[in-house]
Each structure stands twice: as C-alpha cells, then as structure tokens.
Amino acid sequence: xxxxxxxxxxxxxxxxxxxxxxxxxxxxxxxxxxxxxxxxxxxxxxxxxxxxxxxxxxxxxxxxxxxxxxxxxxxxxxxxxxxxxxxxxxxxxxxxxxxxxxxxxxxxxxxxxxxxxxxxxxxxxxxxxxxxxxxxxxxxxxxxxxxxxxxxxxxxxxxxxxxxxxxxxxxxxxxxxxxxxxxxxxxxxxxxxxxxxxxxxxxxxxxxxxxxxxx
Amino acid sequence: xxxxxxxxxxxxxxxxxxxxxxxxxxxxxxxxxxxxxxxxxxxxxxxxxxxxxxxxxxxxxxxxxxxxxxxxxxxxxxxxxxxxxxxxxxxxxxxxxxxxxxxxxxxxxxxxxxxxxxxxxxxxxxxxxxxxxxxxxxxxxxxxxxxxxxxxxxxxxxxxxxxxxxxxxxxxxxxxxxxxxxxxxxxxxxxxxxxxxxxxxxxxxxxxxxxxxxx
DNA sequence: GTTAGCATGTAAGGAGTTACATGATTTT
DNA sequence: AAAATCATGTAACTCCTTACATGCTAAC
Numbered sequence: 001x002x003x004x005x006x007x008x009x010x011x012x013x014x015x016x017x018x019x020x021x022x023x024x025x026x027x028x029x030x031x032x033x034x035x036x037x038x039x040x041x042x043x044x045x046x047x048x049x050x051x052x053x054x055x056x057x058x059x060x061x062x063x064x065x066x067x068x069x070x071x072x073x074x075x076x077x078x079x080x081x082x083x084x085x086x087x088x089x090x091x092x093x094x095x096x097x098x099x100x101x102x103x104x105x106x107x108x109x110x111x112x113x114x115x116x117x118x119x120x121x122x123x124x125x126x127x128x129x130x131x132x133x134x135x136x137x138x139x140x141x142x143x144x145x146x147x148x149x150x151x152x153x154x155x156x157x158x159x160x161x162x163x164x165x166x167x168x169x170x171x172x173x174x175x176x177x178x179x180x181x182x183x184x185x186x187x188x189x190x191x192x193x194x195x196x197x198x199x200x201x202x203x204x205x206x207x208x209x210x211x212x213x214x215x
Numbered sequence: 216x217x218x219x220x221x222x223x224x225x226x227x228x229x230x231x232x233x234x235x236x237x238x239x240x241x242x243x244x245x246x247x248x249x250x251x252x253x254x255x256x257x258x259x260x261x262x263x264x265x266x267x268x269x270x271x272x273x274x275x276x277x278x279x280x281x282x283x284x285x286x287x288x289x290x291x292x293x294x295x296x297x298x299x300x301x302x303x304x305x306x307x308x309x310x311x312x313x314x315x316x317x318x319x320x321x322x323x324x325x326x327x328x329x330x331x332x333x334x335x336x337x338x339x340x341x342x343x344x345x346x347x348x349x350x351x352x353x354x355x356x357x358x359x360x361x362x363x364x365x366x367x368x369x370x371x372x373x374x375x376x377x378x379x380x381x382x383x384x385x386x387x388x389x390x391x392x393x394x395x396x397x398x399x400x401x402x403x404x405x406x407x408x409x410x411x412x413x414x415x416x417x418x419x420x421x422x423x424x425x426x427x428x429x430x
Numbered sequence: 431g432t433t434a435g436c437a438t439g440t441a442a443g444g445a446g447t448t449a450c451a452t453g454a455t456t457t458t
Numbered sequence: 459a460a461a462a463t464c465a466t467g468t469a470a471c472t473c474c475t476t477a478c479a480t481g482c483t484a485a486c
Contacts, residue, residue: 005472005473006472006473007472007473007474008473009473009474023437023438024437024438024439025436025437025438026436026437029356032352032356033353033356033357033360034368034371036349036352036353036356036375037349037353037372037375037376037378037379038375041474041475042474042475042476043437043438043439044439044440044441044474044475044476044477045473045474045475047438047439047440048439048440048474051439074436074437074438074481074482074483075436075437075438076437076438103473106371106375109367109371110367110368110371111367112367113365113366113367113368134251134252137247137251138248138251138252141244141247141248141251142248145248150328151328152324152325152326152327152328153249153325153328155389156249156321156324156325157252159385160251160252160253160321161252163252163378163381163382164252166378166381167378170374174370220444220445221444221445222444222445222446223445223446224445224446238465238466239465239466239467240464240465240466241464241465256446256447257446257447257448258465258466258467259446259447259448259449259467259468259469260445260446260447262466262467262468263467263468266467289453289454289455289464289465289466290464290465290466291465291466318445
C-alpha cells in the first residue's frame, strides 16, 4: 500500500483539494482552467487517481449534508485527510527535477502559495538552469553544424529560442522578487510573508510591462 | 506488417533520413538539435522505431564503403526506401490534429520545406484555431470563477496566456506570408516556389523584429 | 420528451522513458 | 591505460489517453 503514483496528477489533485473539497468532475474542470495553457487531463486518468488516493487514505469521501436522501448520491465529494496534507507538504518540499521539468513545473508553481520561500527559490533557479542548459546545448550544436538550414527550420529555431529566452527572463523577474521579499528582515510568520509575496509579484509584473531594452 | 507506429518519432526519423542517410546515434543528436527547444528523444525509443521502420521496409541499411573490413561494422547507416519516401509524403500531407497538436506541430513545421503550400496553410490555421480555442476556454472559465486567485496562480495564468497569445501572433505572421507567396500568379513549379517562401519568411521575421504596438 | 451537460467509471493500449548491458573508438 | 564519448540495443515500466459504458438532472 501507499503506492507512490509518481505522476503530476497526484500533486494537482491534492493541491486542489487542499483549497476546497471537490468531486471528480469539477476537479477536472478546475485543473483544466488552472493549467489549461499548458496541459489538460482526462477523466480516464483522474478517476483512477482518485481511487488510488482513496485507497492510500490520502483523501476521503465527504459526508453528504443530512437532508440528502440516503442511499442515493450522484456526487462524490472528496477532501484531504491528515495524511493527505502531509503527503502534499512532502511533494511541495521536493526541490528537484520532478519540480522544474516541463510537465511538472506549472503545477508546482500553481501551488507556490503553500510552498516554503526557500523551496520556491530553489525550484525557480532549478528551472532556470534547466532552460539555460537547453539554450546552451542547442546553440553549441547549431554552431557546430556547417550545413545551412532551410528557412522553415531556421524560423522554428528562432521561435523556439525566443520562447525559452522569454521564460528565462520571466524566471529572472520572479527570482529577483522572491529574493527581495525574503530579504526583508521582519516577518517570518505566515500572514506577513504572504503580503510580501503579493507585493513582490506585483512589482515583477509592472517591470515586465515596460517595453524591454533587450540585450 | 506495416504496423503504423502512430507516434511523432516516425515522421521525425523519416524526415531526417530524407535529407541525408544517418546512423541511429547521430540521428538522435540531429533531432535533439532540431527540436531541442520543444522535446528530446531517448535511444530507448529511437532504436525500436528504427527496427520497426526496417521491418516495414521503409528504411534499409546502407552498404558500407568497399574498403571497410568485412563482418565488422559498428555504425549502421540507414536510408529511405521508395516506400519510405511514399510514407513520408503521406505523413506530410495529413493536415489534421495529428499535425497541429502540441507534441507534433514542431516536427511537421520543421519539414514544411517538403510539404505542399496548401497543406502548410491548413496546418498553420489548424494550430491557430487550436490555440484560440484554448484561450477562449480558459478565459471564459476564468470569467465564471467568482473566487479570486492567489498571486502565484494569477502570475501563472498571465504568463500562460501571454505565451499562447505570442504564438498566435507568430502564426498570423506565418499565415500572412504563406498567403502572400502563394497568391503570386506565376511559379507553380518547385524552384520558384521555394524562393518565394524564403522571401516571405524573411518578411515575416522583419515585421516581428519591430517593437509591437500591442493590442 | 429529448437534447445537452453533469457525473462516474473501466479496459485496452499508446508513446514514450529509465535503467541497464555491452562493446568500439577516440582523447588525454 | 584511463576516461570520455561514440554506438547499439532491450526489458520493464510510467503516465496518460481513447473509447466505451452507464445513468442522473436540467433546460428547451
């Protein structure tokens, strides 16, 4: 038992249920709104995942309100158990490739509110180096190539490089604002830290708005 | 036989081998340079794929040069057969979801040089509507949501929307330049069409360079 | 009263990855 | 002669999708 469903869905489900109890159908809609620009999950993966989490005692069915007719229930609302919350914290504390790779970074970022400041920083930096490696690798491989590429291939390269460079710049802004907000000496308790983050992110957004003096 | 390995690797391999014969190891490096910003393949998928293509007669081992010592050969260089070229054309002619979804669009675009102008246009437009659907879906779902999100979730949304919007603008440029180059009445043969495309893409790049008057 | 959307599930399978195993060839 | 990297391959596994099956509930 406690079979560690290594995928990204586990975190997505636990994280969502931590905010509020939900049933499968709506849970999926939430996830596909939250992560819609990056990926989408199907019922065929969600329901088995819920069953697994239920088996492992990480979630339980919530009691339906008293007035519901007994024996008939079409919605199954799940909520986190204590073990579920523990497991979620465990997942949110892992600052490794499983947090900053393409498939997983978005979900980890989405729940940064529940992640320690230190871990947030290491994940952001991890993702940045991952992307920088990628840029490095492709750039040097490209430099070694003597045959010139056709215009479509070139355009694809250009667009790909630009997209990754943009994400690196975005990460730079985020890392800066994280550093700034954790550098403030006061406020190690939860409430104040939260408003610090809010402010820091706002600053980052404002900077990003300005037309960039690139390069 | 002729087991249609539905994945994206088949196209990637056939397309690469169409340009020049290669052995597995180098083929992988090429692919990971070509598509490095989007995805990366491992040997564990490449070699089985090559075996499958060999079984189906789409590729063959190239004869080693005569002076090579007989019976000893560490590199296995593959090249396309006539059937392989046919299959490649078949794959490049399909203008459907299998061409414009996230996992496959890059590879299809990379080989646009070998794709008919009409098909190119339909793939670009297909991808654009796919992305626009995604924008629509998330935007309306977001509008229906009454509870306000935390700053990290918001920032993720913002970044995601922006990235997709950028790709849509990129596609718009590409579609425009495709339209312009196929609209020219002369030149239906290969040579002239090719230089038209080159020019059109250059124009698109130049426009993209200018600071955008956004919105 | 029938379409459309809500709600839950399952079986089969696809498209890859990881980790391992092995050996040749080049570089230091 | 050691280390790096070139080169080929396989077995087991992972995570997720597709397609199917079912029934409830609200809207028109």
